Amino acid sequence: MSSTKAPVSTTKFRVAIVGAGLGGLLLALFLQKYSTDIDVDIYESAAKLAELGAGIGVWPRIAGTRDSAEMALYYRKADEPEEVDVRAIEPALLTFRRSDLQAVLVKHLQAADRIFYSKRLAAYVEPKAGSLDPIVLQFKDGTTATCDLLVGSDGIRSAVRRTMFSELADAAKDNGDSEQAAKLRSMIDPVWSGQVAYRGVVPVDKLEGSAFTDIDKPVIFIGKNKNVISYPISRGEAVNIAAFVRTPGGEGTTYEGPWVTECTGPEVAEKFEGWSSGIQDLLKAMDKPLDWAVHTVRELPTNVSGRVALIGDAAHAMTPHQGSGAGQAIEDGFILATILSHPSVKLSNVSKALKIHDELRRSFAHGVQLASQQNADLYHLYRLGWEHITAAQSSKGDYPREMLDAIGDELESAMRWALHGSILEDQQKALKLLEQL
Known part of the structure; x- marks a missing residue:
C-alpha cells in the first residue's frame, strides 16, 4: 500500500503589500532579487495602474x-x-x-499576476502578540485575504496606518494614558x-x-x-x-x-x-x-507594529521640496527587502526584524521630511x-x-x-x- 506525502512548503512567510505605487512595486522587485522563499501579493485599490504622468x-x-x-x-x-x-x-x-517608470517595474516583476486590482483595504486584523496565525485583510468589497506580514504602501491616506494607530491609541487608552491615546489618534489623518x-x-x-x-x-x-x-x-x-x-x-x-x-x-x-x-x-x-x-503625515513614533510595517507616503509623506518623496519610498523598499530576505529572519522573529527597519529608516526619512519644509522656506523667501x-x-x-x-x-x-x-x-x-x- 503506497501513500503520498504532502509537499513540504519552502516559503518562509507570505508578504502582502497594500498599494502598487513605486514604493510597493520596488519592494516586490527587491524581494524578488534577494529571496526565493518569500511569496508576495500586491493589493491595489485602482482598477488598473494609471499613475499620473507627472x-x-x-x-x-x-x-x-x-x-x-x-x-x-x-x-x-x-x-x-x-x-x-x-x-x-x-x-x-x-x-x-512616473507612469513610464511604473510600467517598467511591472514589466520586470515576475509575479505581476499577483497584483490584485480593485482591492481597497478597509482594515486588517492582526492576531494577539506571540501568535503566528495569519493577519487577515478586510477589503471594502467584502472580501478577505491573509498574509504573514503586511506592508502598508498605500499612500498618504493609508488604511494600514489608520488601523495601526487606531489600535495603538486603543492600547494607550486601555493603559490609562488618554493623552497619549489622543496624540496617537491625531497621527492617523494627514x-x-x-x-x-x-x-x-x-x-x-x-x-x-x-x-x-x-x-x-x-x-x-x-x-x-x-x-x-x-x-x-x-x-x-x-x-x-x-x-x-x-x-x-x-x-x-x-x-x-x-x-x-x-x-x-x-x-x-x-x-x-x-x-x-x-x-x-x-x-x-x-x-x-x-x-x-x-x-x-505628522512625525510618527513608529512605522511598525507587530508584523505590520509602513513605507513611503504612508509612513512619511512630505512636501516635494527636496525631490525625495519617491526616493524615500525606494529606500524603504530596498532596506526592508534586505532585512526580510536575510537568512536569519523567520516568521518567528520577523516582528523583531521590522524594528531594525524602523530604527534605520524612520528617523532618516523624518530628517528628509524636515529638510523639505526648510527648503520650502528658502524657495518662498x-x-x-x-x-x-x-x-x-x-x-x-x-x-x-x-x-x-x-x-x-x-x-x-x-x-x-x-x-x-x-x-x-x-x-x-x-x-x-x-x-x-
Whole structure:
C-alpha cells in the first residue's frame, strides 16, 4: 500500500503589500532579487495602474553611480520681470515620467499576476502578540485575504496606518494614558502643508517660440510665497511642471474643499502675475493641470507594529521640496527587502526584524521630511533675512544681491546628503544589526 506525502512548503512567510505605487512595486522587485522563499501579493485599490504622468527625480544616493544622463540643477529667482541666477548644483539628477517608470517595474516583476486590482483595504486584523496565525485583510468589497506580514504602501491616506494607530491609541487608552491615546489618534489623518501645487506636463513642441527656453534642464524658480519646478522627462520630449502657491499661516490647518481638482494653464499663470515672461508662457502652456492641496503625515513614533510595517507616503509623506518623496519610498523598499530576505529572519522573529527597519529608516526619512519644509522656506523667501522683504520689494528687485548668495549656500548644503551619500551604507548597517537578531 503506497501513500503520498504532502509537499513540504519552502516559503518562509507570505508578504502582502497594500498599494502598487513605486514604493510597493520596488519592494516586490527587491524581494524578488534577494529571496526565493518569500511569496508576495500586491493589493491595489485602482482598477488598473494609471499613475499620473507627472515626473520624479532620482539623486546619486539612490542611483548609486554617475551617469551621462544626469543633469545639473539650477536655482533662479523669477518673481520679478528679469530672472536672477541663484546657484547651479553639479550634475546629479535623473528624471523620469512616473507612469513610464511604473510600467517598467511591472514589466520586470515576475509575479505581476499577483497584483490584485480593485482591492481597497478597509482594515486588517492582526492576531494577539506571540501568535503566528495569519493577519487577515478586510477589503471594502467584502472580501478577505491573509498574509504573514503586511506592508502598508498605500499612500498618504493609508488604511494600514489608520488601523495601526487606531489600535495603538486603543492600547494607550486601555493603559490609562488618554493623552497619549489622543496624540496617537491625531497621527492617523494627514495635515495640510499650507501649499497648493499645480501639476502638469507640457510637450516641448508646445513651447516653441515661447519665452521659456529651459526645456533641457531642471530649474527651480523661487519667489515670495511661491515657486515653480520644471524639468525634462520622456527623453526630453516633455517638460514636467509643479507650481506651488503658499498660504502664510496655512501649515497644519484643515484644507477646505477637495484635495485634487482640475484647472487651466491661464488660471495658474494668473496666480504668478508679475513673474518672468518665461514662467508666464510655461504655465499658460499647461493643458488641464491638476490643483493639488499638498498634505503631509505628522512625525510618527513608529512605522511598525507587530508584523505590520509602513513605507513611503504612508509612513512619511512630505512636501516635494527636496525631490525625495519617491526616493524615500525606494529606500524603504530596498532596506526592508534586505532585512526580510536575510537568512536569519523567520516568521518567528520577523516582528523583531521590522524594528531594525524602523530604527534605520524612520528617523532618516523624518530628517528628509524636515529638510523639505526648510527648503520650502528658502524657495518662498521666508528665511535668512528674506522674511523682512515684502512681496512688492522682492518683485521690484529691491533687496541686496548678497541675500541670494546666502540662499544658494544654504540650498547647496541642504542637498549634500542626496548628492554624496549612499543607500548602500544603510544596507550595511542593516546587515550588521541582523547579525545580532
